[in-house]
Amino acid sequence: MAKPSSTSMTMRLVHRYLGFFLVGIMAVYATSGIVLIFRDTDFLKQEHHFEKQLATNISPEDLGQALDLRRLKVEKTEGSIYYFKEGTYDSATGAAAYTLKELPTILEKMTHLHKAKSSEPLFFLNIFFGLSLLFFVISSFWMFMPKTEVFRKGLYFTLGGIVLTLVLLFV
Structure with a gap:
């Protein structure tokens, strides 16, 4: 050897x-x-409830930024209350209540x-x-060592892994 x-x-x-x-x-x-x-998904996530006092009369477009919630979309408005997936915001009082699901x-x-x-x-x-x-x-x-049986078998496994990777990438 x-x-x-x-x-x-x-x-x-x-x-x-x-x-x-x-x-x-x-x-x-x-x-x-x-x-x-x-x-x-909600796998391993825990619910956290938040209540915040914001400025009054925040527009629906600016609400996500005020609450620091990306992709917030106001689904409906009834009077001064904005409803969104996570909770509500009362534009008259500035009270916001919402629930987020977060990882530990x-x-x-x-x-x-x-x-x-x-x-x-x-x-x-x-x-x-x-x-x-x-x-x-x-x-x-x-x-x-390159001339050993273990190395040759390793090359076969390498080739198999490369083929599997290409299949996963392109199929």
């Missing part, structure tokens, strides 16, 4: 310790990724981290994590 090259040993070493280092964040991304699949705090923080945008400070972590995953993909080919 041939002795592994220094490149192979370096890749294995970095792969191993980077993997240990990223265990926590990989668990967070895996969990939040699964939770995000169900973001269009820890899951909300995890999904927020998972979806960090470039305008947020955590986006560097997402870039680092993405590059680390890409390194894991590449370095896995240095884990076994």
Whole structure:
């Protein structure tokens, strides 16, 4: 059996310790990724009731911004009361009452981290994590000697994974 090259040993070493280092964040991304699949349902969400005193006579178009609710749409108006999916707003008194369904705090923080945008400070972590995953993909080919049976079988599994990915992307 041939002795592994220094490149192979370096890749294995970095792969191993980077993997240990990223265990926590990989668990967070895996969990939040699964939770995000169900973001269009009420799965794991809890109801929170809110009552706010706003300015009077806010227009239906500006109500969503005043309540900090994206995509708020006033469904009907009866007198001074605006009805929307989440609750009501009385334009005469400024009283708003509404209910939101939200994930528990820890899951909300995890999904927020998972979806960090470039305008947020955590986006560097997402870039680092993405590059680390890409390194894991590449370095896995240095884990076994190329002439071994395990490596050949690994290439078959790689081909199967690539085909499955292409099918999922294009079908």
